[in-house]
Amino acid sequence: MRSVYISRATSVAARSLDGEMMIMSARDSTLFTLNPAGTIIWQSADGKMPLAEIVKQKICVEFDADPAEALEDAEQFVSDLASHGILVVSDSPITQPELHSKTVTRGS
Amino acid sequence: MSLMQEFGQRALDRGVPLSVQLDVTYRCNERCIHCYLDHDDHGEMTIAEIRDVLDQLADAGVFFLTLSGGEVFMRRDFFDIVEYARSLMFCVKIKTNAFMIGEEEARRLHELMVQDVQVSIYSHRAEVHDAITLLPGSLKRTVEGIRRLRAQGVKVIVANVLMMQNLGDYSGVIQLAEDLGAEYTIDPTITPMMDGDRNVLRLGLGVPQLQDVFRNSDLVGDVDEFCAPPPAMHEDVLRELPCSAGHTACYISPYGDLYPCVQFPLPSGNVRSQKFMDIWLHSEQLNDVRSITAADLPVCSGCGHVGSCSRCPGLAYMEGSMRGPSTQDCQKSYARTGIESANMRLKKAGSASPGLVQIAALLS
Numbered sequence: 244m245r246s247v248y249i250s251r252a253t254s255v256a257a258r259s260l261d262g263e264m265m266i267m268s269a270r271d272s273t274l275f276t277l278n279p280a281g282t283i284i285w286q287s288a289d290g291k292m293p294l295a296e297i298v299k300q301k302i303c304v305e306f307d308a309d310p311a312e313a314l315e316d317a318e319q320f321v322s323d324l325a326s327h328g329i330l331v332v333s334d335s336p337i338t339q340p341e342l343h344s345k346t347v348t349r350g351s
Numbered sequence: 352m353s354l355m356q357e358f359g360q361r362a363l364d365r366g367v368p369l370s371v372q373l374d375v376t377y378r379c380n381e382r383c384i385h386c387y388l389d390h391d392d393h394g395e396m397t398i399a400e401i402r403d404v405l406d407q408l409a410d411a412g413v414f415f416l417t418l419s420g421g422e423v424f425m426r427r428d429f430f431d432i433v434e435y436a437r438s439l440m441f442c443v444k445i446k447t448n449a450f451m452i453g454e455e456e457a458r459r460l461h462e463l464m465v466q467d468v469q470v471s472i473y474s475h476r477a478e479v480h481d482a483i484t485l486l487p488g489s490l491k492r493t494v495e496g497i498r499r500l501r502a503q504g505v506k507v508i509v510a511n512v513l514m515m516q517n518l519g520d521y522s523g524v525i526q527l528a529e530d531l532g533a534e535y536t537i538d539p540t541i542t543p544m545m546d547g548d549r550n551v552l553r554l555g556l557g558v559p560q561l562q563d564v565f566r567n568s569d570l571v572g573d574v575d576e577f578c579a580p581p582p583a584m585h586e587d588v589l590r591e592l593p594c595s596a597g598h599t600a601c602y603i604s605p606y607g608d609l610y611p612c613v614q615f616p617l618p619s620g621n622v623r624s625q626k627f628m629d630i631w632l633h634s635e636q637l638n639d640v641r642s643i644t645a646a647d648l649p650v651c652s653g654c655g656h657v658g659s660c661s662r663c664p665g666l667a668y669m670e671g672s673m674r675g676p677s678t679q680d681c682q683k684s685y686a687r688t689g690i691e692s693a694n695m696r697l698k699k700a701g702s703a704s705p706g707l708v709q710i711a712a713l714l715s
Contacts, residue, residue, distance in 0.1 A: 254464045256442030258414040261365055265358055265414060267442050269464040272506075274354045 249297075249321055249330050250290035250337040259286070270328050280306060281320055288330060290337030294321060362412070362599045363592075368631055370415040370600040371408055372613050375401065375432055377605055378425040381448055382485040383471075385514055385554050387542045388421065395605040398428045400623065402435050404603065407627040409439040415466075419446035419613075421605070424456070433463050442466050446510075449496030450489060457496075461503035468500055469508045470533075473516075475523030483516055497531050507533040513564065514541055514554040525569065537570055540679060543669045545616050555679070561686035578687045581659045588658040589646035596664060597640035601631070611640050615665025617673065640664070643674060650676050654693035656684040 251257070254269035264277040264285050277285055280302055287297045298314045306313070324330040331337055352360070362369040376395055377388045396404070408416065416436055423429050424447060436443050445460070449470045452460075460468065470493060474480040480490035500507050509528040511521055521537060528535040541555035556564070564570060571577040592598060597611035597619075607623035609630050610616050619637045620630030631637065643664070651657050654676075661684070666677035676694035684692050691699075 253437075255440070256414065256466065257440045258409070258412055260358060260367060260412055260414075261361060265354075267414075267466070269466075272466065274358075276354055276358070 245334050246293040246295065247318070247321070248290055248292075248333050248336050249284070249288040249294055250333070250339045251285065251288045252329050252331055253339065255329055257285070266329055268327055268329060273327065275324075275327070275329065284317060284320065285324075285330075290331075290333075290339045294318065358414075359595075359599060363595075366632070367412040368408070368599060368601055369413065370417070370595065371413045372417040372419055372600075372602045373401075373404070373408075374419050374421060374603070374605050374613070375423055375429065376421040376426050379420060379422040379448075380425065380450055380486060381422065381489060384483055384485065384516070385512065385541050385551050387544045387551065389544075389546070390421065393606060395426075396607055396623065398431055400607070401432055404607070404622050404627065405432075405436055405439055405441070407622070409441065411628055411631060414442055415444065416441035417444045417446065422450070423447050424451040430456075430459055430463075433460070433465065437463050437465075444469065446470075447496075448484070448489070448493055449500065450486070450492045452496035452499055454499055457499035457503045457505065460500065461505050465505065467506040467508055469510050469536075470497055471510045471512060472524050472527065473512065474520040475527040476520060479517050479520055483514075494527070494531070497533060501532045507531065509533045509535050511535065511537045512541070513537060513539040513556060515556065515560070516554065518556065518560055521564075521570070537564075539564055539683075540663075540666075542614055542666070547669065549669075552679075558682055558686045561683060565683075565687050578689075580688050580690055581656050581684075584655065584658060589644065589652060591645050591658075593643060593645070593662060593664045597637045601637075609634075611637060612665050614663060615640075615668055615673075617665075617668055640673065648674050648676075650694050650697060651692075655690065656681075656688070656692050660684045660692070 256267040258265055259282060262279050262282065264282040266275045266277065283301050283305060284297055287301055294317055295314055298317045299310060302308055302313050302317065303310050321330055321332060325332045359369060377390055378392055379390050418432065423445060433443060443465045444467050445465055446469045472480060472493060473483045477490040481487055497507050509524065511524045513521060525535050539556050539561060541552055543549045543552060565578055566574050568574050596615050600612065602610045602613040603622060607621045608618060609620045609622060611619065617636050617640065619634040645657050646652050651662060660680055662680045663677050664673045666679055667673055667675045670677060676692065678694065681692035681694045685695060
């Protein structure tokens with residue numbers, strides 16, 4: 244099975260508020276919100292760790308999910324975000340400029 | 352509730368500063384006759400200080416970052432600031448007069464994916480616009496700058512501040528914005544100087560002029576709805592917060608001073624000597640601002656307009672008390688509806704000669 248690598252698009256604006264990521268697409272200013280699982284995938288999208296590993300190491304551990312089912316959901320999620328220009332998807336590692344995805348957990 | 356409103360509410364509930372305006376300089380190449388700023392440099396934050404502040408703002412959860420001035424391009428390192436802000440994934444908005452935006456600047460702003468660029472235009476006629484900016488040739492250069500931004504696909508918002516000098520020209524500015532592919536916004540508010548000097552207010556529109564503006568459907572949409580009398584007051588209204596200033600938004604000056612809003616110069620701390628979050632969470636002034644609901648406004652809580660008035664607590668503060676009325680907003684409410692505000696009635700009563708019979712309680 245081929246590996247899928249994901250990287251956060253540099254064109255978006257993003258911030259995590261109370262454990263959920265809010266992302267604004269630069270393409271059309273559409274605002275998206277990611278649930279906690281989506282937020283973990285987004286924050287792990289460094290272009291280096293394959294999606295399957297992100298799911299295995301982070302999603303399954305955090306949410307006690309079935310690995311195969313979780314990966315299927317994650318692939319669909321990634322595909323959706325990529326279609327909006329929010330994630331970059333590649334079958335090889337992606338080099339991205341230094342980005343800092345800040346998280347705010349205060350008050351949660 | 353839209354997603355943005357939902358996030359705004361969540362930020363309010365959690366005490367997160369969702370929006371910050373950071374003025375990177377007060378220096379400016381224009382000398383607009385209504386400007387509220389002193390354009391001398393009294394020791395602006397360095398790029399290193401600004402980067403540190405931006406790090407702190409990102410940590411605090413700030414999503415919308417407006418970079419303004421003065422004229423932002425007076426700083427040679429302005430693109431370093433924008434670049435760093437975008438690397439922190441802020442949604443960056445810029446306010447500029449676009450005078451210094453050449454092809455290269457427009458290209459870089461596009462590459463950096465700034466959300467929008469707001470540019471002030473006072474008139475479509477150079478003789479009027481330039482007489483306000485006091486910079487000959489400024490309208491021409493500003494329009495050229497906007498064209499370059501639009502050619503790069505950068506979203507531009509033309510901001511049209513209205514005053515007596517350009518009152519008749521807003522239709523021309525609307526048309527110009529349309530021709531440029533820009534959005535248009537109008538603002539009939541003149542702000543007192545940051546140091547409290549209120550002389551510039553003489554340039555502002557009076558009630559008859561505001562009435563004309565508020566009855567133009569091109570500007571306000573449904574005139575009947577916009578100018579409708581205020582609805583009967585409901586108790587919920589008195590629990591409402593005045594605006595986002597100090598609640599989910601604040602302003603930082605080029606010298607690191609933190610205020611609730613650019614239009615609310617209540618000194619609340621300084622990011623050069625304090626951590627942003629220490630100020631945001633613990634500033635006595637910000638907490639005072641946050642404690643105010645409509646019920647705490649001695650005059651306005653008894654005013655029929657309280658639920659629909661645009662009362663700005665910053666303008667009220669500059670008028671004397673952040674719990675007091677803002678006369679400019681009273682005038683707007685009156686111009687919209689034809690109904691005097693409680694403040695206007697009080698002032699009228701105060702200026703009338705005292706009655707012959709005065710009643711006072713007898714001391715027992």
